[in-house]
Amino acid sequence: MSEQGTGMVRAADEQQTREQALVEQVVASFDHAQDARLKQLMQALTRHLHAFLREVRLTEEEWKAAIEFLTAAGHITDDKRQEFILLSDVLGASMQTIAINNEVYANATEATVLGPFFVEGSPGIPLGGDISFGAAGQPCWVEGTVTGTDGRPVPGARIEVWEADEDGFYDVQYDDDRTAARGHLFTDEMGGYRFWGITPTPYPIPHDGPVGALLAAAGRSPMRASHLHFDVRADGKRTLITHIFVRGDELLTRDAVFGVKDSLIYDFVQHPAGTPTPDGRDLANRSWASVRFDIVLAPAHRARNPFGRQESVNGQCG
Structure with a gap:
């Protein structure tokens, strides 16, 4: 081998x-974390993050662009948009986290993403009421x-629904502070529930911000398959955050957030005008x-928050 090669x-x-x-050095800096789980998380994050940086040989210009992207995501986030x-x-990080924390259990309904438009304080409705407002x-x-x-x-x-x-x-x-197409009952x-809503239709996730720019650069669509959100909670039971999707929607196989599961696809039966309602x-x-x-x-199970507080798995709020 030449000297230059050597x-x-x-x-x-x-x-x-x-x-x-x-x-x-960075991994060792977390050795004295008081919480063992926090130590595990931060050391694993460090190893994986540095492995990514080294694999792609990230340039300083790309690092700066990433920081600007995250900064822009922070600036556009408010109490109505996350x-x-x-x-x-x-x-796909949301769906992967959900998959990890909602392991298959007997015939339990599958979970899916919360989405960015859940808000606290929805109006209560009686059984058979209307969430459309x-x-x-x-x-x-x-x-x-x-x-x-x-x-x-x-x-x-308690069943929370929104769409x-x-x-x-x-x-x-909307800019008029309306509350519509959401509620709880x-x-x-006998465990029964019933309500009036509106038939779900496809729509794009917000794509006027940094995430939308990322999707456009990657040649990906921002469209979501038609769906209705559910958040179901009961004492002694695992909280369920899920959707149901409309069978036949052409977007089922290319949902922007990977939220569709076969078990959550349902028949929304159409009834002509004049057909008696239930x-x-x-x-x-x-x-x-x-x-x-x-x-x-x-059944309920509990996970330990690395920052010291006990909380139910899948209790994320958006």
Whole structure:
């Protein structure tokens, strides 16, 4: 081997040694973390982050662009929009975390992403009530039961539901402080529930910010398959955050946030104008849809927050 070749090998070896030494130094800096789980998380994050940097040989210009991207995501985030949840969603990190924390258990209903438009304080409605509150869309009757994996009804389960209107917007995306197409109700003594909503339609996730720019650069669509959100909670049961999707939607195989699961695809049956409704509601000669979604909750289990607080798995708020 030539002297030049030998020098290049020597330089490469020295470079690798220096880079590895830095990894070990940063990993060791977390050795004295008081919480063992926090130590595990930060040391694993450090190793994986540095492995990524070294694999792709990140340039300083690319590092600066990444910092600017995250800064922009922070600036656009407010009490109605969570760009970091959106970023997690489009990277599949949300779905992977959900998969890890909602292990298959008997016949329990599968979980999926929370999404960026959940907000606290939705209005309560009675059984058979209407969550649309004037949102545009075809009326849709939703009913079902909530049971445990043993088949026993779960009375008093709290069901939170929210969805976009027929134009593809959630209430918080409007500037008039409306509350529409969201609400909560409780199951009856037999675990039954029922309410009026609107038939889900496809819509794009917000793509006027940094996450949208990322999708455009990657040649990816921002569109989500038609869906209705559910958050179901009951004492002694694992919290379920999920959607149901409309069978036949052409976007089922290319949902922007990877949220579709076969078990969550349902038939939304169309009823012509004039067809009697389940509760006798007069729809003024409009067509309507209906769907039945029977929910099965797994038993509760708990996870330890690395920052010291005990909390239920899948209790994320957006």
